[in-house]
Amino acid sequence: MGALDRQIAIVTGGGSGIGRSTALRLAAEGARVVVVGRRLDTLEAVAREIGAAGGQAYARQVDLQKRAEMIDMVRWVEAELGTVDILVNNAGASSRVRNIQWIDEADWDSTVSVNLTAVYVLIQAVLPGMLARGGGTVITVSSLAAVRPSLLGGAPYGAAKAGVRNLMTYLHSTFRNNHIRSTTILPGEVNTPIMDTRVRPPSAEERAAMVSPDDVAQAVLLCCTLPARTTIEELVISPTLQRDQGPDTEISRWLGAPDGVAPANVPGKQA
Template sequence: MSNLQGKVVVVTGAGSGIGKSAAIMFAQRGARVVLVGRRPMPLEEVASAIKAQGGQAWAYTAHIERKQEVTALVGWVREQLGPVDILVNNAGSASKTLNARWIEEAEWEQVQDVNLKAVFLLSQAVLPDMLARRDGTIITVSSLAALRPNLLGGAAYGAAKAGVRNFMAYLHNTFRNEGLRATTILPGEVNTPIMDNRANPPAEAVREQMVQPEDVAEAILLCASLPARTVVEELRIAPTALRDISGDLEAGRWKNAPPECLAERDSLLK
């Protein structure tokens, strides 16, 4: 595997879950890591933990669905550390309304902005430097919801994750001969805070059987650290055990349904 020593790595959604684990692992391998998120306190806590272990980390607060803030972020990284070597698009957001019948337009757009638009904006911002050097890696955490959409993640989340999978394939097909490696990682259920938004939040015992954040982070590190001549185009990672999700799907079907529609649910349950 290639050496990550000194590489400039930007990780979004780095305050918790997969992003936090990936940022810590990159720093342990000698990378210089920029932690990006909307809430400063979690980012600072992760940065402090990395520094306490002798690593290098910087916390940067931004709304990555806003082009102006993305431009400022990438410009700051270039000025302080140099061009971005590795971009990890990990930030994600799930809707609280999962059924396409009930979800409001504003909630749909918010999910698309964080999961899809932000990936486009960040990738577009780092592309010029990567292509100029004929060297760069963009890794995006999508979801198996892109392939198997249902009421667990919801309509908006599945559509957005399918969109980023398509966009990463576009980057790979378009720029691979110019030195760009574009990778999509599609995890199944991962024990992250996003589980709290589920219509039927899983019990702790169930979460322990899911993929853990550090498992996905290990996959990210693998894809990033392979020699530049090799790219992992797509990687699927899922829990070994298949669990019964029928109750979760039914709860998701009716979460946030208008009161007048709950009579329909009650009639179906009779």
């Protein structure tokens, strides 16, 4: 018997990285997991992996920049499976350009939409069911960029992650006495596919020293399986070893700069 038997969990960004690891761990404890994301093939692969291990999972393709698709997904879950017990807002996206001098409006808007607005939409969609049922758990994966913003993550990413941290604090203070547990997790560098979007993707050696997706998934599981009387409000998870991020930061400073603006000796200075 698992600690989460028959509970219903939604995990966004569930096709890879932290989302995949989280879905596997929740399912192993008996939760029925809905893995949500953009790429149906990867979501279905995770669902099959969970099924092969004896769990239950469902793949739902959703564009997290489209409100109607998110709401339709939650309504499908409620109609087919029941009230959502656990919402894990894990999906994230970063802008191509990091320096606020060169970020265009579309890049800014899409980053804020995925990292902040989608979390608001999904919380708003699941909250009535949780309140009517008498409780629930909402976990959002923010980032250390929320409290240590820099060129490495970029202006819109850091701003959105700070905003979602604030939103989760609001959720906790407003609904804690309704038995809604709200947790914000702030990871440092995690070896996930989002590292491929860095202006200089880290080497294999650098990635090996980062936090593993499963490390964060273990923390998510802990937050879900503690007694209902206990909430972890915020949790920082970072690599033990601090790598030199200076070169990456300098590249990020100039990516997207107009021709002739960036120093000639900076790699990745092209627009």
